[in-house]
Amino acid sequence: MADNTRMKGLEADIKKLFQMMESMMEENRSERARLKEATDLKFESLQASISQIANEYSQARSVVLGSHHGTNSGGDQSGRGAAQPRKVNCDLAKFDGSDALAWICSVDQYFEFFRVPEEEQVGLAAMHMSGMAIPWFQMTQRTSPFRSWTQLKRSIEIEFGPSLFESPRELLFKLQQRGTVSEYYAEFVALANRSHIDPPDALMDCFISGLQQDIRREVKAQCPPSLMRAVSLARLYEDKFSPNPPTTTAPASFRSVNPPTLALTQPKPSLCTGSPPLLPAPSPRSSTSSPRNPIRRLSSTEIQAKRAKGLCYWCDEKYTALHKCPNRHFMLFQLEEDEVPAGEQQAAIEEEVDPFLQTLEQQVTDHHLSYNAMHGTSGSSTIRIRALLQGLEVRALLDGGSSDSFLQPRIAKFLNIPVQPAPGVRVIVGNFGIMDVEGYIPSLEVTMSGCKVTIPHVFVLHVAGGDLVIGSPWLKQLKTYIVDYDAAFLRFLHNGEFVTVHGEKNPTPEQAQYHHIRRLLNTNAIEEAFTVEVQQPAQNTATPLPFSPTMGPAFAELLQKYQIVFQQPTGLPPQRLHDHSIPLVEGAAPIRVRPYRYPHHHKTQIECMIQEMLKDGIIQPSRSPFSSPILLVKKKDGSWRFCTDYRALNKITVKDRFPIPTVDELLDELFGAKIFSKLDLRSGYHQILVKPEDRYKTAFRTHQGHYEWLVMPFGLTNAPATFQHLMNDIFQPFLRKFVLVFFDDILIYSPSTSQHLAHLEIVLQTLQKESLFAKLSKCLFAVSEIDYLGHTITEKGVHMEKDKIQAVLAWPTPENLKQLRGFLGLTGYYRRFIKGYASLASPLTDLLKRDAFQWSSVAAHAFESLKNAITSEPVLALPNFDQPFIVETDASSTGIGAVLLQDKHPIAFFSKKLSTNKQHQSAYAREFYAVTEAVAKFRHYLLGKKFIIRTDQQSLKTLGDQTLHTPDQQKWIHKLMGYDFEIQYKPGKENTAADALSRSFMAAWSCPKPEWFNTLKSEIEADNVLRELRENCEKGSPKDPN
Template sequence: TGTLATSDQLFRLQQGTSSVNEYTLQFCTLAAASGWNEISLLGAYQQGLNPEIRTAMALYDDSIGLESFLHRKTRVSQRLATCQPPVTAPQPALVAASFPVPEPMEVDTTRLSRTERNHRITLCLCLYCGKQGHHICTCPIRPPRLVVSTIQSEVETASLTLLPVTLHTSDYSLSVSALVDSGSSGNLISQKCLNQLQLSRCRHFQVYSLKTIQGKPLWRGKVRHSSPYINLQVGLFHKEEIRFLVLEESTVSIILGRPWLPRHCPELRWDPCDVTHWSKQCHTQCLSNLPHPRPVSVQVASTHMESPKQAFTPEIPAEYAAFQDVFSKQAATQLPPHRPWDCAIELLPGAQLPKGRVYPLSIPEHQAMEEYIAEALSQGFIQPSTSPAAPSFFLVGKKDGGLRPCIDYQQLNSQILQQPYPLSLVPAALEELRGARVFTKLDLRSTYNLVRIRAGDEWKTAFVTPTGHYKYRIMPYGLSISPSVFQTFMNKVFREFLHRFVVVYIDDILIYSRNLAEHRQHVQQVLHKLREHSLYLKLEKCEFYQPSVQFLGYVISAEGVQMDQGKVNAI
């Protein structure tokens, strides 16, 4: 049942100067949390309408139900706005996806009379096809019931709001339409969309059932899986990482519900439909790369659909609140201390130091280089150099449109004494997981930049740019020995936990346990180690208390280890 406050707001809600669509949006938001039955909701909705709309709607029978009533209200308000008289005979219409697809006898009640229905029940005949040997739920000729699908009659259907969005992964980008639905208590993605992105789903720690705002089941099945984090882009500049619950079947790709709306607070203009404003939080996070002046309008389309449940804002579990510093993004930008496992660069006898050329840069590239150099100098990651080594500096494009700095260490790598590669074989490492039922996956922030170059070896990492000559104090990306050095470091840090409840592969840490109580202790031990060695985590990439996780191309659960189907399909 809903709270008294919600019920009071619903009871007092009036259309007033709002449009019918705006009033309906507010009503559906409150109705979803009220717990009222359909008759009460219908009465409250009618009572809040302006008199001219309520009078026009009096021509219709209340028994048509709330969903159809809401749809017809939209059509009536449109006619009144354009001074067109309403038609005398109401046309039947169904709002998309609010109820399960009806069975044949529900579509046409004359097809199966009460006498025939009782006859079939008495003789144990199928209520769908009339044959013996099975029930309607297992009828072989009964068409499958859709979960979230578009239910249309011969008349036009109701119109709701769609945002054009783009989903980005490391390998794919997909442009789809996202349904913005304040009545949905979750953010959802279709399994079809997940397949197109070549992503695998994970079993979610909680199971959800789907219901309409009247509390009626939307689908017999349950929502049991969630997606990995996906980069969601709205328009040119609004970007974020988000995780969805997965719908098995749906004709809409993305549903953005109440978990997404309060955070971003998009203000919609209905005619024409567009987003006119984002929240303050968006301007500091999602729109942080937006140039000035900032355009704040994004065109949207409309369609006919309605939806269901739940998204994810990264939060540290309460039992690990004392480890806030381990998840600090700011701390990860500080110069790490020297350790026994610093990156030592041993040159082969007679090695020739690399000499590169200075590449000409475009204006955007030059600006990106200046920003990178200034930031790295302020962090202490690099410093001016007079080294005889001078590999080239250049920039390459990223999938999100940005630029990534690169150093051409190819010649240096050929002159370095290579170190043994202590990366364990993945299948062998996963054998340790037998009997585990609870999993947590942690992702390190900054990775190689968390390791210092051995004192005295910094000059060997020098590089040249159009504006100066610099050397690294931290281990840069591009050195052939970097993976080996970092894995050795990780093995030393977690030595006492390896082969017991931890698997480490470069910057991916998997913690596995047989039960929840044991798992909490294991996670705390790992967090203590990370703090002790000044290592930091990306909270947005961490997954806690999962019955199933994706790890190194595998899907791991209590049932065993399977290949990640998304990776297999990509191959």
């Protein structure tokens, strides 16, 4: 009964509860409905406010843009009514000439935002200038007005911006941290903003490479994903390595007697919580540490127990080399040297250190990496092998010259090989540089030739020799092994069996791609680079040169040393600045000349020479529109010279006016020389290249084909100028000192044998350097008499070559103008040796006039007189420019003459025939004229130094004080101005040389008188009839012979 009563009461209570719940639920529903309604109203109100703000912003923007565009719409004004929106307050900064790039950037943004028209941009920018920018703008605008903002912006960058010669990209790549990370980053950003480096990874690599070494190593180990992350890490590690770390608020410490204790403090949580740990740091447990002291204190017994179980001191999890606690903390270690009170048995928390690493700090200088392993080159103690590392094939280098083994960091990272820190360990590389290792691996299991071996003590270091460098420690632990570096194999005993490892051949270098080189350059990963050109070693035949038996041993040894200069050149000559070019006149058409017809034996010779030149590589087949004929010219030795007839091409070629030296000028430099040598270049023209763009113009055609020259051929109009220009340039330091150059003839002259030996070596060295070759058979060395340019040169002076004298004497009587010109050309070359040459040759030169060739007795006598004058030619002395010159002059009724003397020795002769007008002038005028012409002739000897003029006209002694009346005299005195001279009187009977020169041509007026003429005269006088006739004629009554 009581139970029933209790059940009914319980049911009533439950019913009440249900009713209460329903009531509360109903209230809840009504409350939610009310809240929903209120929320909807709020949202509607908020939406209306946003719409109103948006409308006001649009109106304000329209007002601002309207003010810049200058548009005022009446409808807009009436629509706004009294409510005017506020204008955007955005003013441009003033530009005073500083920070030009930043001001230009702000102006560009301003113009873009407000859509300023282009025609208003220059004026608006000028309104915001101040300081030194205003006068610069006014001056520039007045001289060359700016028509666009782009033009003005470019001018501002040039005038006020950084130097155009400054390369921001180069400066960025060379930028290194000198101060703090923040200062370095600010400088980095300023340069990067002007460099535009893509992609972002390259910019980040460039930033990391410029950091200080310790910071760079730590930042690279974290592999930051972006530049901002790298900057944050750099600043973080900068605080870590700072010599003055920030003080902490609660430095809890503990002490130990030996060794000094490391006290741990936890800094304020101001660092980024997502940053990786700098050092392995445990977090304290609440059960063993005080809230005020976060340091977890462990007794020595607890430390030994955890170490035996391999547990972490902080989180009690299994500890490995790559272990990280779940809760990361950045810890600051402080070293305290206070003594520990007696009885305190707490120990500092220490990581277990490998015994091998404990000795590294004392053996920093004992770690060596060979040059071959560092740079990836093969050496006498290296073998390249293929090995497996955790199933990955790697390139290994067995290097007996390295004191340790090394692994590439990327391999260790890819295979997740545990790497222990190795602080302070440095390695001396083969170029005596020092590198910091990035970590340490106690042992590494490697498979080579199917055999697993363990490499102890492997350092993680960037090397170019391979993925893995196996050093000498592993070889030492093998104890029994055979290694042959030349045959590239290693054989060693492993577990009772011999294992043979075969090496690889040296790899062939592959061509690097541009983007690879660029990335290495951007990351400052290139230590050194070289340009390598493979050249075949010169074949030294060591064949002695054929020397003259009279040559001294010193000269023979010198020539043998430079025997390559006298070898036959092979291949093309090197490119030079003076390679031959063929400029054509404007509008010139290609030259096409049909080949000549040759005799049959010439065709065979042409074919042989063409094949030889093709083999030597100095000609090549051509498809040029140009074509010139060829011909063969016989040499003195009976061989043939291959010549191309370029007369048509030369007519349309722009002439090179490079000065060619005259023989007289060259010979004047030889005073004081006693020893001479002469070098004759071998086919000199063929030792100069034709520029590639002009080779088609040298094309020539034979009966066999069409070819073009690669080297400078004979016959081109500008070839002498090109060759002389080259020779002058390479011998420029030695010209007029001990070297004379006339095309391919080189003369070396010296006052003594010892000096000549040194001078000759300089010339041979220059020829070898310039790849020029001489023909030994045409060279002479260390002689006291030498033939050069048709003259025989000795210590005493210069005279004509004997061969040339014989050629003049054997010259036949000219029968036409061509033969006469040849004779006068040969004798005229030596006119400086012949007294009165002009007068002697006058009858012959008269025959050169048009339609005047008629050989007569006068011409024959002049012809023989020139021959006799040449046979008796004197030895002319060489001029000494340190001694004064003497000019002796004389004038006759028909000609003038002069001789240049020095120490009573003749240096040169001069004569000239007077014109008909001058022949009738006074003796004074003719003598005056002789003086002016002689000074003009010998001008290059006399200018700049005082000299003496001797004449037999006494009145000329006071020439400087005389009044000149005739125009000729005034003209002649003008020619003497600028010279420093003294006129001396010398009677005609003493002035024999000049007097003979002035009268020598009169010898040509004498006529031969044959003996038959005298006989005829005698017979006429003896004849009675003729005698009577003569007497009647003398009396004036001639008798009629009939």
